[in-house]
Amino acid sequence: MDLRLSTGPRALLSLVILIIVKLPTVRMAYNIGTGIADTTGPIAEIVFMGYAKIDQKGAGLHLRTFARSYIIDDSEERFVFVSVESAMIGHDVRAMVIRKLQEKYGDLYSEKNVMISATHTHSSPGGYNLYMLFDLTTFGFIKQSFNALVNGIFVVRIFGIVLSNYGSHYTLPGKLFVGHGEVLDANINRSPMAYLNNPQFERDKYNYDVDKSMTQLQFIAANGHPMGVINWFAVHPTSMNNTNRLVSSDNVGYAAVLFEKYINKDTPIGKGDFVAAFASSNLGDVSPNTRGPKCEFSGDECSSSYTCPGKNEMCFASGLKTVKYF
Ligand SMILES: *[C@@H]1O[C@H](CO)[C@@H](O)[C@H](O)[C@H]1NC(C)=O
Numbered sequence: 001m002d003l004r005l006s007t008g009p010r011a012l013l014s015l016v017i018l019i020i021v022k023l024p025t026v027r028m029a030y031n032i033g034t035g036i037a038d039t040t041g042p043i044a045e046i047v048f049m050g051y052a053k054i055d056q057k058g059a060g061l062h063l064r065t066f067a068r069s070y071i072i073d074d075s076e077e078r079f080v081f082v083s084v085e086s087a088m089i090g091h092d093v094r095a096m097v098i099r100k101l102q103e104k105y106g107d108l109y110s111e112k113n114v115m116i117s118a119t120h121t122h123s124s125p126g127g128y129n130l131y132m133l134f135d136l137t138t139f140g141f142i143k144q145s146f147n148a149l150v151n152g153i154f155v156v157r158i159f160g161i162v163l164s165n166y167g168s169h170y171t172l173p174g175k176l177f178v179g180h181g182e183v184l185d186a187n188i189n190r191s192p193m194a195y196l197n198n199p200q201f202e203r204d205k206y207n208y209d210v211d212k213s214m215t216q217l218q219f220i221a222a223n224g225h226p227m228g229v230i231n232w233f234a235v236h237p238t239s240m241n242n243t244n245r246l247v248s249s250d251n252v253g254y255a256a257v258l259f260e261k262y263i264n265k266d267t268p269i270g271k272g273d274f275v276a277a278f279a280s281s282n283l284g285d286v287s288p289n290t291r292g293p294k295c296e297f298s299g300d301e302c303s304s305s306y307t308c309p310g311k312n313e314m315c316f317a318s319g320l321k322t323v324k325y326f
Helices: 008-025 091-108 143-155 250-264
Strands: 030-038 044-050 057-059 066-073 078-084 114-118 123-125 172-182 213-221 226-233 275-279 293-295 315-317
Touching: 030 143, 030 213, 030 226, 030 275, 066 143, 066 226, 066 250, 066 275, 078 143, 078 275, 091 114, 091 143, 123 143, 226 250, 250 275
Parallel strands: 078 114, 226 275
Antiparallel strands: 030 066, 030 172, 044 057, 044 123, 066 078, 172 213, 213 226, 293 315
């Protein structure tokens, strides 16, 4: 209901009706659960999924990849959201996870209430999708990639394999809070010229050529203890470029690790109780490489066709070099 569209008594009446209708369903608390498990697959010899570059094979590890899971239960319905540090999630990974859940918990979990989302990192091993196009660069199915994902997602502590302080897949009474904000200087449009082909009236609706808004869902236990967050900000996890051969959860994975370290202090990465997912959203044409495309050696601006004419150098984009490793 948009009150700005109606005026006077009608608006007031609608508001009263809205309050009366809404009041009985207002809940003070949900039952919520959070968990994290390692999904790092084979780190050597397997082509990464993302850039679809056949010689971009794993040759080591930069940042481990994790699955982070959240249960929201309002005592009538249960919903599970899992964010996995992977390029994408195929139908078969999800089907296998749901099958394993059902073997253990019956019909509590199904395709109706389990959502699995991939962060879209471009630096993790491929070969798990069981679709020809997606598994082409790895020359077919890679069992280790598939199992690492399925087991990682399934073994997440809320599903009861490893007990957390909160105890198996059970949930704690808690509250959810949603925050919104704008983050400038963290993403750019990777095809600004293509964007200009959108009709003027449509472009006039937006301040920027990419979405700068950030949304964060916060999971807070009834005793005030922070249990986790899910953060959505539109950006491709492509700070690691297509020459990288170290398995990595990339920019959003690094953000997750830093946030978790901030709350969990000295607990080893991936073992703490506070779980921070930086999940994928409307990141389609959105790049983290905010310096924009530049010529490789001269540092000059690229031409309008993203080339460096007359010189033997490439045109590629990068971000600011401010990364601090821990
Ligand atoms: C990729 O990143 C590395 C490390 O920052 C850099 O040395 C290299 O020039 C980049 N190459 C491309 C093609 O983006």
